[in-house]
Amino acid sequence: MNVIHSLTRAQMRAKPRRTLTTLVGVVLSVAMLTAVFAGADSFLDLMRRQAVADMGSWHGRVLNTSEAVAQQVADDFRMDQVALTANWGLDPAEGGNYAGAALFGANEAFYQLLGVECVEGALPETSRQLAISKQLAEQTGWTVGSQVTLDLVRAWSVSGIDPDGEPFYQAQTGQWSPSPTGFDHTEPVGSAVFTVTGVVELGGFSDGFTGWWPCFTALDSAPAGSRWGAYFTMKHLSGEIWQVMEDIAAWQKAEDPEYDPKTDGRFTNRSLLLYAGVDQEGSWLLTAFYSLMGVVLAVILVGAVSLAQNAFSISLAERTRMLGMLASVGATRAQKRQSVLYEALLLGLAGIPLGLAAGCAGMAVTLPLVSRQVQELFRFGVPLYLAVRPLPLLGAAVLAALALLVSALRPAYRASRVSPIDAIRGEGEVRLRPRDTKIGGITRRLFGFTGALALKNCKRSRGRYRAIVLSLALSVVMLLAASGLSFYVDQSVTMRYGSDIPPAHATVGLSDPTVDPAPLLAQMQALPGAGESQVTGGLEVGQMGSWQVPESQLSAPARRWLDERSEYRVQMGLAPLAAGGVYTVQPMLLVLEDEDFAAWAGRGVTLDTDLLDCVLVTDNYLADLGSFAQLKNALRIEKGFSQTFDLGEGGFADTWRVTALAAEAPANSGDTTLAGEGLTVQLVTSRTVFDAFLARQAAASRTGAYFWTVLYTGAGDPLRLQDSLMEWASADPDGISAYRSAGVSDMSGMQSFAFLLRVFCGGFVVLLCLVCAANIHNTVTTGFELRAREYAMLRSVGVTPKDFARMLRLESLFYGIKALCWGVPVGMAVLALEHRAISLNFYSDFQVPPEGFVLAVVLVFAVCGLSGWAARRRLARQTIVEAIHTTML
Amino acid sequence: MELLRVEHLTRRYGQGAAQVTALDDVSFSVEKGEFVAIMGPSGSGKSTLLHLLGGVDRPTAGRVLVQGTDLYAMDETALAIFRRRQIGLVYQFYNLIPVLNVRENLTLPLLLDGRRVDRSLLDRLTDTLGLADRLNHLPDQLSGGQQQRVSIGRALIASPALMLADEPTGNLDSRNSAEIMAxxxxxxxxxxxxxxxITHDERIARQADRLITIEDGRITRDEAVRP
Structure with missing residues (x-):
């Protein structure tokens, strides 16, 4: 260790707080980089495990082929493991709810590659032993030890016509096979007696088995003419697999007389290959995944480099005098440069391993916590946990080291240029230009002389000033972007599913208006697990007629959205929404119990029972082919608007009228309305008005489609309710109701997505803000300390303690104001981009999340204020004389 | 008329065995309009005395009265306001505020006091100091002599009762030193x-009305230089 190294270490020890803050910043940055790498790798691992759970761990397969082809696959030098199956034939069931048993001979590798697990007994070792699938065990009642006789047949179905007009027969193995009655030709194989030795879960072999349930014996003694399958893993998984698949195709053509090019039986385990990075078709998915990762990494790197570069610049400013003195006694440029680079090395040596550990620990805790939501979102059966390979960790470490090196280069260059005169002149402050210290009259008037002085102090060191403002502005932008994303996704969830969907509902459709719904509703409300509930009802779309609205009558945002949708529909080959510039509008009626209606609409709204009096919901959501829009009174309907309808042929006929307007739909109403073939408007009325309407229809012997719904707002036992709802919905028709439907909300997927988005965006933003906070803390405190003598001077010429504190507070405040001046417009631009991207599917007027702005402002001033406060406390402890002496030494 | 009275002024630094007595029971007084030079070897306590007279340090014992006001009986805020109105300090290393231009540095005590700057006073002062064409310059655009002239102007702008200078020519060449003393x-x-x-330079000390010599924190001589 040379003298430069000793001095650098001494300097770092002399400023333990700054060194520690910088180290914390480096650790956080590395931890974030590690978290991104580890998170991405764990996610890929999850995908891979899910692919294995779904399909097995094989890379490629060929099914329903000849023994010769299967053997060629098994003998190929490029293969690692090969699982072989031989379908002996099928044993059609006599009665029962299944098609029959499909017998496969299988080798040992089969159970491993396909994830077929023995859950009871043992796997067969001879061709007289049998392992049966769990489903077969349930259907037949066979257990371990049962002696069973299988009467096997081979079956074929016609899959097409040959060029010469002959039908082409495809052998059936039970996988994707029709029931026995769907076979076009069968041949007996014979009977065989087996002893059941085990029961297996099908794992990755369940694909394609619905009526025929497989059972397995040893591979040897498969009868001639069996249809074979081969599943393989490659020794070296690479693009070579595409060549293997082509070779298999050639073998099939040459050596399988029953080969059918239309259903060639060749597959690759696409998901598994994709997550191993070997997939041609899916490469865009990986590209998108890695691009997203790249963007996140880039943002982290900007924060990390800004922090580190600033830390080194500060350290250099503190050391300029020392370096100048070293220069005066003969230190070379390289030696001076080494001083900064050595500091970077020490910080890297301590910070990178700590950051790697912190990042992995963070993800090890976070991933299992969000596993349930990830599983719900992607409908995965396997849990998410930390699974990171050494290479991504190495990547994070290398990236962090590079970031440190890049950050140190400029300060190192500046260090190499420090001359002896710098030691004599002072503390290495950046030379000031008069225009840097120009302050407008407004600032002076607003904040007084101390304010003006504070602002001048802010701007004195351009590099440091920019670093602080950049760090803070970056935090503001990230915070706004994250809150915006969360806000827009929540908005989209609301548009898609309504603002408040109950956990479950049951609907009964009726046509006869004389039916008393009370017994039906009582039965629905008393379903096991039901708990609290609410009754609503309504008329089906189209049961209140329709009317024509010219395009010009619609609100501008509605016109814009509908035009876009129409264009899209035309592109898709569908009819546009408007015909000849005229839209057809259909009302939808929702009926609330009288108390619920009064609570929603307010006691002031009174309805007339002589006609279908109702309240119009103005802020309804529209949906069309997966695109959603939130449009405020698109049709510009006013109070008093009415329509008379007559569906004719004994259908409903009446007059409806808008008595009042309401902005939002009632809770739990599912306020999304489908544009479908035209526009819809949402009307709401009370039970009394609706009963009067039904009575009028009954008196006129009219019928139509209407419904009653029970909303289970507080299910006592949601799982039990789910079961009883399914049972209720599939029960035989009662002769009164036209249909029964029931459902549980499918919001969980989107909610999980919104939750995950919040967790990851929030975590990411919090960490990034911490890095920025470390940066700012370092800069502000060191900036204050470097100017301790100036501050002492100001105090000696009569600045009062109060004014002094005010000046330092204002200095911190100005950093915050400046950062908001940059951060808020850029953040707004990012919000606009996010909104635009989401509006492609979920149209709404541009809105900004107010909580994001509040949070950004609070964060900025909290960080600045706390840093300034810490620095002030340290300065206040020094007397004027101490400050003058210390800094003059 | 007595302007400054120093009574039993003592200043000790550190504690126990490491305790150093920088100033030991010093008493003297200065008449209004008097020019006093303080001399002594390095470490004798000259600067400590000056800091205590200027109200920027706190004595261990004793009192400093300027125009009858006990500096250290005041709280920090009152003392700061007293300093900017009644005491002008000039240091060897100028200690100008680098972000303020010459005009702002000169008028700093008035700006802090929220007082209007008397234009004619400023013009006269800058003419006298030879800084009239340097008012918009920043300190690092000035020579050492010019910077010291700014710090003298800053000390005088508020018309203080007492002006204290700590080796004001210690950092300057002989020509600039002569100009500053003039x-x-x-x-x-x-x-x-x-x-x-405070000075090490006997030629400067001889220009004063009175010379006080300090050694080991005590006044060893107090004599009239010029009658």
Whole structure:
């Protein structure tokens, strides 16, 4: 260790707080980089495990082929493991709810590659032993030890016509096979007696088995003419697999007389290959995944480099005098440069391993916590946990080291240029230009002389000033972007599913208006697990007629959205929404119990029972082919608007009228309305008005489609309710109701997505803000300390303690104001981009999340204020004389 | 008329065995309009005395009264306000505020006090200091002599009762030193400014009315230089 190294270490020890803050910043940055790498790798691992759970761990397969082809696959030098199956034939069931048993001979590798697990007994070792699938065990009642006789047949179905007009027969193995009655030709194989030795879960072999349930014996003694399958893993998984698949195709053509090019039986385990990075078709998915990762990494790197570069610049400013003195006694440029680079090395040596550990620990805790939501979102059966390979960790470490090196280069260059005169002149402050210290009259008037002085102090060191403002502005932008994303996704969830969907509902459709719904509703409300509930009802779309609205009558945002949708529909080959510039509008009626209606609409709204009096919901959501829009009174309907309808042929006929307007739909109403073939408007009325309407229809012997719904707002036992709802919905028709439907909300997927988005965006933003906070803390405190003598001077010429504190507070405040001046417009631009991207599917007027702005402002001033406060406390402890002496030494 | 009274002023640094007595029971007084030079070897306590007279340090014992006001009986805020109105300090290393231009540095005590700057006073002062064409310059655009002239102007702008200078020429060449001393003498003679100057330079000390010599924190000599 040379003298430069000793001095650098001494300097770092002399400023333990700054060194520690910088180290914390480096650790956080590395931890974030590690978290991104580890998170991405764990996610890929999850995908891979899910692919294995779904399909097995094989890379490629060929099914329903000849023994010769299967053997060629098994003998190929490029293969690692090969699982072989031989379908002996099928044993059609006599009665029962299944098609029959499909017998496969299988080798040992089969159970491993396909994830077929023995859950009871043992796997067969001879061709007289049998392992049966769990489903077969349930259907037949066979257990371990049962002696069973299988009467096997081979079956074929016609899959097409040959060029010469002959039908082409495809052998059936039970996988994707029709029931026995769907076979076009069968041949007996014979009977065989087996002893059941085990029961297996099908794992990755369940694909394609619905009526025929497989059972397995040893591979040897498969009868001639069996249809074979081969599943393989490659020794070296690479693009070579595409060549293997082509070779298999050639073998099939040459050596399988029953080969059918239309259903060639060749597959690759696409998901598994994709997550191993070997997939041609899916490469865009990986590209998108890695691009997203790249963007996140880039943002982290900007924060990390800004922090580190600033830390080194500060350290250099503190050391300029020392370096100048070293220069005066003969230190070379390289030696001076080494001083900064050595500091970077020490910080890297301590910070990178700590950051790697912190990042992995963070993800090890976070991933299992969000596993349930990830599983719900992607409908995965396997849990998410930390699974990171050494290479991504190495990547994070290398990236962090590079970031440190890049950050140190400029300060190192500046260090190499420090001359002896710098030691004599002072503390290495950046030379000031008069225009840097120009302050407008407004600032002076607003904040007084101390304010003006504070602002001048802010701007004195351009590099440091920019670093602080950049760090803070970056935090503001990230915070706004994250809150915006969360806000827009929540908005989209609301548009898609309504603002408040109950956990479950049951609907009964009726046509006869004389039916008393009370017994039906009582039965629905008393379903096991039901708990609290609410009754609503309504008329089906189209049961209140329709009317024509010219395009010009619609609100501008509605016109814009509908035009876009129409264009899209035309592109898709569908009819546009408007015909000849005229839209057809259909009302939808929702009926609330009288108390619920009064609570929603307010006691002031009174309805007339002589006609279908109702309240119009103005802020309804529209949906069309997966695109959603939130449009405020698109049709510009006013109070008093009415329509008379007559569906004719004994259908409903009446007059409806808008008595009042309401902005939002009632809770739990599912306020999304489908544009479908035209526009819809949402009307709401009370039970009394609706009963009067039904009575009028009954008196006129009219019928139509209407419904009653029970909303289970507080299910006592949601799982039990789910079961009883399914049972209720599939029960035989009662002769009164036209249909029964029931459902549980499918919001969980989107909610999980919104939750995950919040967790990851929030975590990411919090960490990034911490890095920025470390940066700012370092800069502000060191900036204050470097100017301790100036501050002492100001105090000696009569600045009062109060004014002094005010000046330092204002200095911190100005950093915050400046950062908001940059951060808020850029953040707004990012919000606009996010909104635009989401509006492609979920149209709404541009809105900004107010909580994001509040949070950004609070964060900025909290960080600045706390840093300034810490620095002030340290300065206040020094007397004027101490400050003058210390800094003059 | 007595302007400054120092009574049993003592300043100790550190504790126990490491305790150092920088100033030991010093007492003296200065008349209004007097020019006093304080001399002594390095470490004798000159600067400590000056800091205590200027109200920027706290004594271990004793009192400092300027125009009858006990500096250390005041709280920090009152003392700061007293300093900017009644005491002008000039340091060896100028200690100008680098982000303020010459005009702002000169008028700093008035700006802090929220007082209007008397334009004619400023013009006269800058003419006297030879800084009229440097008012918009930043300190690092000035020579050492010019910077010291700014710090003298800053000390005088508020017309203080007492001006204290700690080796004001210690950092300057002989020509600039002579110019600075001529300036100080001029303010003393023309305006009757009370002046206490710490110096190592006997030629400067001889220009004062009175010379106080300090050794080991005690006054060893107090003599009239010029009658």
């Amino acid at each position: 300036l100080l003498r001029r303010f003393h003679e023309e305006k009757g400014q009370t002046l206490l100057v």
